[in-house]
Amino acid sequence: MAVYTDIRDDELAAYLTLYDIGLLHSLKGIAEGVENSNYLMATDAGMFVLTLYEKRVKAADLPFFLGLMDHLAARGMNCPRPVAMRNGQMLGRLAGKPSAIVTFLDGVSVRRPSADHCRQVGAQLARLHLSAADFPIRRPNALTLENWRPLFESSAERCHEVEPNLGDFIRAELDHLERRWPSGLPSGVIHADLFRDNVFFLKDELSGIIDFYFACNDLLAYDLAICLNAWCFEQDWSFNVTKARSMLQGYMSGRPLSRQEFDALPVLARGSALRFLLTRLYDWLNVPPGALVVPHDPLEYLAKLRFHQGVDKAEAYGLDFADAAGAR
Amino acid sequence: MAVYTDIRDDELAAYLTLYDIGLLHSLKGIAEGVENSNYLMATDAGMFVLTLYEKRVKAADLPFFLGLMDHLAARGMNCPRPVAMRNGQMLGRLAGKPSAIVTFLDGVSVRRPSADHCRQVGAQLARLHLSAADFPIRRPNALTLENWRPLFESSAERCHEVEPNLGDFIRAELDHLERRWPSGLPSGVIHADLFRDNVFFLKDELSGIIDFYFACNDLLAYDLAICLNAWCFEQDWSFNVTKARSMLQGYMSGRPLSRQEFDALPVLARGSALRFLLTRLYDWLNVPPGALVVPHDPLEYLAKLRFHQGVDKAEAYGLDFADAAGAR
Numbered sequence: 001m002a003v004y005t006d007i008r009d010d011e012l013a014a015y016l017t018l019y020d021i022g023l024l025h026s027l028k029g030i031a032e033g034v035e036n037s038n039y040l041m042a043t044d045a046g047m048f049v050l051t052l053y054e055k056r057v058k059a060a061d062l063p064f065f066l067g068l069m070d071h072l073a074a075r076g077m078n079c080p081r082p083v084a085m086r087n088g089q090m091l092g093r094l095a096g097k098p099s100a101i102v103t104f105l106d107g108v109s110v111r112r113p114s115a116d117h118c119r120q121v122g123a124q125l126a127r128l129h130l131s132a133a134d135f136p137i138r139r140p141n142a143l144t145l146e147n148w149r150p151l152f153e154s155s156a157e158r159c160h161e162v163e164p165n166l167g168d169f170i171r172a173e174l175d176h177l178e179r180r181w182p183s184g185l186p187s188g189v190i191h192a193d194l195f196r197d198n199v200f201f202l203k204d205e206l207s208g209i210i211d212f213y214f215a216c217n218d219l220l221a222y223d224l225a226i227c228l229n230a231w232c233f234e235q236d237w238s239f240n241v242t243k244a245r246s247m248l249q250g251y252m253s254g255r256p257l258s259r260q261e262f263d264a265l266p267v268l269a270r271g272s273a274l275r276f277l278l279t280r281l282y283d284w285l286n287v288p289p290g291a292l293v294v295p296h297d298p299l300e301y302l303a304k305l306r307f308h309q310g311v312d313k314a315e316a317y318g319l320d321f322a323d324a325a326g327a328r
Numbered sequence: 329m330a331v332y333t334d335i336r337d338d339e340l341a342a343y344l345t346l347y348d349i350g351l352l353h354s355l356k357g358i359a360e361g362v363e364n365s366n367y368l369m370a371t372d373a374g375m376f377v378l379t380l381y382e383k384r385v386k387a388a389d390l391p392f393f394l395g396l397m398d399h400l401a402a403r404g405m406n407c408p409r410p411v412a413m414r415n416g417q418m419l420g421r422l423a424g425k426p427s428a429i430v431t432f433l434d435g436v437s438v439r440r441p442s443a444d445h446c447r448q449v450g451a452q453l454a455r456l457h458l459s460a461a462d463f464p465i466r467r468p469n470a471l472t473l474e475n476w477r478p479l480f481e482s483s484a485e486r487c488h489e490v491e492p493n494l495g496d497f498i499r500a501e502l503d504h505l506e507r508r509w510p511s512g513l514p515s516g517v518i519h520a521d522l523f524r525d526n527v528f529f530l531k532d533e534l535s536g537i538i539d540f541y542f543a544c545n546d547l548l549a550y551d552l553a554i555c556l557n558a559w560c561f562e563q564d565w566s567f568n569v570t571k572a573r574s575m576l577q578g579y580m581s582g583r584p585l586s587r588q589e590f591d592a593l594p595v596l597a598r599g600s601a602l603r604f605l606l607t608r609l610y611d612w613l614n615v616p617p618g619a620l621v622v623p624h625d626p627l628e629y630l631a632k633l634r635f636h637q638g639v640d641k642a643e644a645y646g647l648d649f650a651d652a653a654g655a656r
Contacts (some may be wrong), residue, residue, distance in 0.1 A: 109337070
């Protein structure tokens with residue numbers, strides 16, 4: 001949860017005059033996202049989310065994030081749409097921070113997704129990949145293969161505090177991934193963080209996706225591997241192959257995977273599991289004094305990584321490629 | 329800010345069937361109140377606040393708090409009104425905690441109140457005191473005169489960490505207050521925590537008051553003294569006598585103070601300042617590891633206490649009693 005910055009009422013009133021959304025009715029700091037300060041805001045024109053970008057988000061990346069949401073919303077996707085100021089700009093400045101106002105999305109995230117939820121998430125992810133294909137700005141992924149080893153080194157000395165011999169385990173995995181990481185797969189804009197908190201449902205129908213602040217350019221199938229890890233394991237960290245099949249079917253109903261992408265899923269899933277293991281490990285070992293955020297457990301992603309290490313072929317995720325391709 | 333408890337979507341859906349407010353559209357943890365977990369909730373029937381009562385609130389006190397809000401709302405006051413379940417009960421149970429749903433109030437709190445804001449707060453406080461006069465449940469104030477010395481003793485050993493000689497200063501003040509605390513003044517239900525965060529305005533008109541979880545029975549004029557301390561000092565902790573006069577006039581427009589109450593304001597203001605100094609001191613010295621709340625600065629209330637120590641007569645708060653009484 002995250003509200004790092006207080007906003008003075010007079011500066012907020014002045015800020016809102018830059019927009020055509022009327023007067024303020026209500027403002028509540030909300031516990032959503034860990035990178036920024038978010039406020040649920042009601043005005044004459046309805047409900048919005050006001051975001052102040054804190055220092056963990058690079059100001060230079062904001063045109064990519066806001067432009068992407070605007071681009072996707074213009075193509076009919078249910079995602080927050082930045083509200084333009086009267087001068088046409090989407091990026092403002094409030095309380096000394098870069099800021100934006102986006103539309104509010106109805107819906108609630110699910111804690112225990114069903115196979116049908118997973119199918120819808122897969123289909124929505126495919127739609128995102130297709131809709132973003134002509135988005136003109138590029139943002140390299142700052143948390144992909146070549147970043148993982150330096151990220152690990154920053155935790156290497158203390159990672160045995162989390163589990164004995166974890167350092168050796170991660171080094172061996174890095175060696176493996178650096179040898180086996182696929183090249184030549186389709187690349188494009190990925191969400192890169194489509195966890196359960198970031199997908200809303202209304203009456204079990206997917207109603208929107210939020211939090212594009214990790215979006216970047218990378219392998220499209222890697223985004224699907226991130227979702228497999230985030231959605232298809234149970235609370236006890238066991239893998240649910242029915243949910244995985246459903247998610248893959250949902251994705252392929254919108255954007256069929258190539259044979260190469262399908263076959264790469266196990267290594268991409270290992271990479272995705274390692275990426276979240278490494279960031280969680282870092283956050284776990286570096287909780288700042290007075291932190292407002294409780295770090296996620298790195299061991300969850302260690303368990304997921306171990307599962308994928310035991311996967312030989314992508315068929316283990318519940319789908320026969322020939323059948324899936326033929327079913328279309 | 330405070331969201332201590334996660335709610336599973338399935339248990340929330342089941343809980344909402346106990347109410348007649350339709351299906352869930354949206355749920356956001358909000359940064360409001362430090363004692364409980366609060367969620368802004370939209371359903372078919374509109375906007376509500378869902379509260380889970382955490383362990384700092386005694387379950388035995390909940391009928392007082394919920395009953396008081398219901399009582400005041402029934403008398404036309406703009407405060408959150410508990411929504412009754414189909415079975416007539418206001419107090420429920422969710423995620424293993426006592427819980428309630430109350431109506432949502434429009435409005436925003438002001439950071440830098442004007443004299444007119446202070447006048448409205450005074451008038452609203454008087455209205456609360458009058459409206460609650462026939463509320464049948466009683467709740468003794470757990471943070472009044474006789475509780476202050478034991479509360480201080482729990483911080484006494486380490487209070488020099490906040491300021492040198494603070495212990496001697498507080499002991500002398502306790503001696504003074506125990507000798508001079510007034511008796512025989514009108515008593516009733518007080519809000520006891522009507523700080524700026526707990527009062528909403530819309531276009532500079534007071535639109536509601538919230539957070540009744542310190543409400544209790546005590547001297548009515550003591551509640552006014554709490555508000556003088558919370559509203560009539562500037563950001564640099566200097567006293568603004570124009571705002572104080574305005575607040576007293578607002579209060580007396582609804583409920584005239586007796587001569588005895590008026591004359592007691594300086595000692596009540598000292599007591600109120602000491603009460604918040606002591607709780608802030610305790611919280612400051614006892615921040616739990618992993619705390620989600622940044623404690624308030626105890627020195628703010630030390631400065632306010634010192635100001636009131638220099639006040640000889642209540643006229644120093646900007647109002648001549650005979651004039652104020654005659655003006656009605």
